[in-house]
Amino acid sequence: MKVNKSSFGIPYWVGAVLLGLLNTALFYVSSKPWGITTAMSFWGGEATKFFGTSPENWRFFAELQLAQAGGFQPLMAGTLLNAGLILGVFFAAFIHNEFRFRWPRHGKQYLAALIGGLLMGYGARLAGGCSVGALVGGTASLSLHGWIFGIFLFPGVWLGLKLAQKYLY
Amino acid sequence: MADYYLDLTGFVCPVPLIRTKEKIKELAFGDILSIKTEHPRAVRNIMDWACHEGYSFDVDDEENGVWRITLRKGQEEYNESQ
Numbered sequence: 453m454k455v456n457k458s459s460f461g462i463p464y465w466v467g468a469v470l471l472g473l474l475n476t477a478l479f480y481v482s483s484k485p486w487g488i489t490t491a492m493s494f495w496g497g498e499a500t501k502f503f504g505t506s507p508e509n510w511r512f513f514a515e516l517q518l519a520q521a522g523g524f525q526p527l528m529a530g531t532l533l534n535a536g537l538i539l540g541v542f543f544a545a546f547i548h549n550e551f552r553f554r555w556p557r558h559g560k561q562y563l564a565a566l567i568g569g570l571l572m573g574y575g576a577r578l579a580g581g582c583s584v585g586a587l588v589g590g591t592a593s594l595s596l597h598g599w600i601f602g603i604f605l606f607p608g609v610w611l612g613l614k615l616a617q618k619y620l621y
Numbered sequence: 622m623a624d625y626y627l628d629l630t631g632f633v634c635p636v637p638l639i640r641t642k643e644k645i646k647e648l649a650f651g652d653i654l655s656i657k658t659e660h661p662r663a664v665r666n667i668m669d670w671a672c673h674e675g676y677s678f679d680v681d682d683e684e685n686g687v688w689r690i691t692l693r694k695g696q697e698e699y700n701e702s703q
Contacts, residue, residue, distance in 0.1 A: 455680040455688065545686070552686030554659050557631030613635055621636055 475588065482529055485589030488537070489576040490516065491530025496573075498524045512577075564620055568612075622651045629658045630687070637663035638670060650695040657689050664688045 475486045494516075497507035507513050508523055545551040556562055576582040579601050581589060587605065590598020627644050629637040637658050648654060658664060664680060671678045671692050678692035 455682050549682075550661060550686045552659060552684075554686070555631060561631075616635060617639060620632075621639070 471588070472592075475592065478533075484529070485585070485592060486533065487530060487581055487585030487589060488534060489573065489582045489585060491528060491534055492573070493577060494524055494528065494530070558620075561620060564616075622653070623649070625652060625654045627654065627656045629656060629660075629663070632658070632663075633660050634662050634666065638666050641667055642670070645694055648694045652694050653691060654694065655689060655691045657683070657687065659687045661686075661688075664690065 479485050494513075497505075497510070497513055500507060542551065556565070572582065576586070579586050580597055581587075581601075583601075583605065586601040587598055590596075590601060592598070625644065625648060627640060629640055632640070637656070637660060641654070641656055644654060656667065658667070667690055668678065668680065671690075676692045676694060678690055681689045681691070683689050
């Protein structure tokens, strides 16, 4: 079926405005800007209990008030937001008949995804969030960390693209 | 005039665009390149690139989440030789 070229995807600015409005609404109801990775680190911390740790005593989680909040809660807001993100993207793809299981072509793509995921997760913890929590939330609240994050995204993406060109090709 | 085909399923950005740019160098003016991709963002950036280069192209969706972009290298040159 012929695809109408001009309608392939909404303009980027529409997405930017929608994200801004939704983030404002979320901040209004939850007093926290949108974030993705913090919820994941709670899950990661909980998973390490399998090896006999007590993450609620770790300084990182103590600062995030895990101990005061009565320990790990599986249905915490961040987890629901992440589930909503995945469901929303699924339905968007589904109603446009774009849903499809996509498999990487080469084995090295799996390895790259694994290494990239670990680096992004570690980096997000060091930076106080990911491109959503640190960049979008940080710059919107005029926190310096968001701007520093944004500036260093450029050399990071440049390096990532060079590596992708060299090895993932 | 020759037809070329590039199967780029299983690749995500930026690989489809890079591979397309490399392949197009092998084509003579007027040749047709047909690209198969399942990455929506790749459709978008290959379209943007083709517009920038002034190549005419069509996009078809073959099945759920699979697109075929057919582009002709240098449309003007092709039309003049007709």
